[in-house]
Amino acid sequence: MNSNNLITNSYKNKPSSLGHSHIVPLDFTNMVTVPDSHEWVTESVPVIDLSDPNAKTLIGEACEKWGAFQVMNHGVSMELLNQAELEAFRFFSLPANQKLRVLRSPESIIGYGVPRISSYFPKLLWSENFTMMGSPIDHAAQLWPDQPHKQTTFCDVMEECQKEMKALTERVVELMLESLGLTMEDLKWHSRGQCLFTLNSYPMCPEPERAMGLCPHTDTSLLTVLYQSSCTGLQVFQDVIGWIPVPPIPGAIVINIGDLMHILSNGRFKNILHRAVVNKTRHRVSFAVIYGPPSDEMISPLTKFTNDEHPPLYRPVNWKDYIYSKALHGNKALLHLMN
Numbered sequence: 001m002n003s004n005n006l007i008t009n010s011y012k013n014k015p016s017s018l019g020h021s022h023i024v025p026l027d028f029t030n031m032v033t034v035p036d037s038h039e040w041v042t043e044s045v046p047v048i049d050l051s052d053p054n055a056k057t058l059i060g061e062a063c064e065k066w067g068a069f070q071v072m073n074h075g076v077s078m079e080l081l082n083q084a085e086l087e088a089f090r091f092f093s094l095p096a097n098q099k100l101r102v103l104r105s106p107e108s109i110i111g112y113g114v115p116r117i118s119s120y121f122p123k124l125l126w127s128e129n130f131t132m133m134g135s136p137i138d139h140a141a142q143l144w145p146d147q148p149h150k151q152t153t154f155c156d157v158m159e160e161c162q163k164e165m166k167a168l169t170e171r172v173v174e175l176m177l178e179s180l181g182l183t184m185e186d187l188k189w190h191s192r193g194q195c196l197f198t199l200n201s202y203p204m205c206p207e208p209e210r211a212m213g214l215c216p217h218t219d220t221s222l223l224t225v226l227y228q229s230s231c232t233g234l235q236v237f238q239d240v241i242g243w244i245p246v247p248p249i250p251g252a253i254v255i256n257i258g259d260l261m262h263i264l265s266n267g268r269f270k271n272i273l274h275r276a277v278v279n280k281t282r283h284r285v286s287f288a289v290i291y292g293p294p295s296d297e298m299i300s301p302l303t304k305f306t307n308d309e310h311p312p313l314y315r316p317v318n319w320k321d322y323i324y325s326k327a328l329h330g331n332k333a334l335l336h337l338m339n
């Protein structure tokens with residue numbers, strides 16, 4: 001038997017479910033669109049249905065493997081998310097001099113301006129941001145002094161959206177803890193958790209490949225819960241694979257694990273490195289609840305995660321000091337906390 005025969009026989013003998021269509025190529029010149037059978041989809045962060053009885057386990061796995069996931073059936077009203085998106089577009093579409101009335105002062109965390117994380121990076125970001133804590137009533141009065149109706153609509157929508165997204169955040173934190181056999185009671189401060197509510201805007205960019213909406217970063221928070229509607233832009237980094245888009249899924253909300261949750265879990269839950277890219281044809285808006293402990297509460301690895309073999313990886317820190325450290329050291333802030 002010559003070698004050619006040997007090879008032929010090995011194909012013939014191989015049990016195979018491959019049919020005729022896998023031998024004859026497509027008629028490429030006559031294809032108008034790529035059929036589903038040819039579309040290669042990159043794996044992305046898991047999508048978890050919160051009404052699934054297995055949700056807690058799936059969340060635990062997603063936290064360890066990815067540090068990010070999307071949730072469906074999350075309890076935040078779709079109508080409210082759409083209204084908040086509309087209000088966000090309205091706000092960012094105001095003339096610059098009107099938005100500047102609510103410019104964030106250097107020592108404040110709330111108001112309009114460049115994203116807070118801009119200070120970690122040497123170049124300006126192609127984005128703007130408006131951050132609230134509780135009611136934005138004072139800022140709304142400055143934005144629309146003669147239009148009380150606009151003030152009321154903006155505040156009602158922002159407050160309600162913040163409230164519902166915060167409730168979701170707390171539910172997800174609880175599920176994360178439960179996935180490890182813990183409860184909210186293990187977080188002594190759990191009834192005093194606080195959040196910022198932030199609107200992000202990434203205007204159309206003439207040369208998207210030369211600019212960045214948000215540079216690669218991890219969030220300082222425990223958890224960031226983000227709604228991104230229908231425009232792509234968010235990407236997460238996975239070792240070996242590289243940057244992966246987090247596709248907008250109608251109705252879904254994105255959960256990103258921040259540095260403080262990574263510290264609490266003694267490194268078991270990943271803090272996800274992510275960025276936002278810009279595009280040429282669409283103005284993208286996203287909004288998020290940035291959730292964390294009371295500013296002065298010391299956060300350190302929970303004892304459940306530490307033992308002789310796994311000593312605490314990080315020294316205790318409070319959110320306030322950690323934000324300060326992040327502004328100084330950027331993405332290296334965690335290294336400065338290592339034991």
Ligand SMILES: O=C(O)CCC(=O)C(=O)O
Nearest residue numbers: 200219228234276286288
């Ligand atoms: O707009 C996005 O998709 C990402 C926003 C983000 O990373 C942040 O607000 O920290």
Ligand SMILES: [Fe+2]
Nearest residue numbers: 218219224274
């Ligand atoms: Fe972020």
